[in-house]
Amino acid sequence: DTKTDDVKLKEEFSVFMAELKRLSKEDNKYTSSYQLDRLLNNTFVNPYDILEVGAEATETEIKKKFRMLSILVHPDKCKEERASDAFHLLDQAYKTLLNVDKRRMYQRVMREAKERVEYQRKKENQRRQAQGQDALPQETLNIEI
Numbered sequence: 001d002t003k004t005d006d007v008k009l010k011e012e013f014s015v016f017m018a019e020l021k022r023l024s025k026e027d028n029k030y031t032s033s034y035q036l037d038r039l040l041n042n043t044f045v046n047p048y049d050i051l052e053v054g055a056e057a058t059e060t061e062i063k064k065k066f067r068m069l070s071i072l073v074h075p076d077k078c079k080e081e082r083a084s085d086a087f088h089l090l091d092q093a094y095k096t097l098l099n100v101d102k103r104r105m106y107q108r109v110m111r112e113a114k115e116r117v118e119y120q121r122k123k124e125n126q127r128r129q130a131q132g133q134d135a136l137p138q139e140t141l142n143i144e145i
Contacts, residue, residue: 032078035069039086046106047093055110059098066094 028034044050048057051065071077073086097103125135 030068030072032072032080032083035072036078036080036082036086039073039089040082044089044093046110047096048106048110050089050093051097053097055107057097062094062097066090070094 029038039050046055048055051057051062051069053061053065057065069090070087073083073090075083075087077083097106121136128135
């Protein structure tokens with residue numbers, strides 16, 4: 001029944017918007033100005049960082065995060081002139097991650113990069129240990145894949 005579907009959709013949207021409003025009060029990261037600055041004043045190396053999701057995020061998680069962020073920067077909702085550029089960046093990242101082949105390729109490359117970094121760190125720590133130096137601090141390895 002189309003009417004029932006419309007009612008469900010409106011209810012889901014209301015719940016979603018209430019959650020977004022609650023998050024924006026708790027954390028300024030869920031405000032238009034924060035997201036515009038984050039998206040337009042940073043250089044991103046992968047679409048996961050643009051959407052603020054992990055490399056193993058499901059399609060559902062990717063869609064949910066895209067909806068949340070796009071509401072904040074969509075040119076129809078956000079009247080700042082930079083909104084169009086920020087939305088375009090989000091949209092491109094979203095489309096990239098919805099493509100299963102591209103998502104797998106990014107996941108593979110990111111996994112390989114993590115493995116290489118871990119290997120190089122291990123070699124460097126062995127070299128340091130042989131010279132009586134301290135190992136690299138663990139907090140400098142901040143990679144979540």
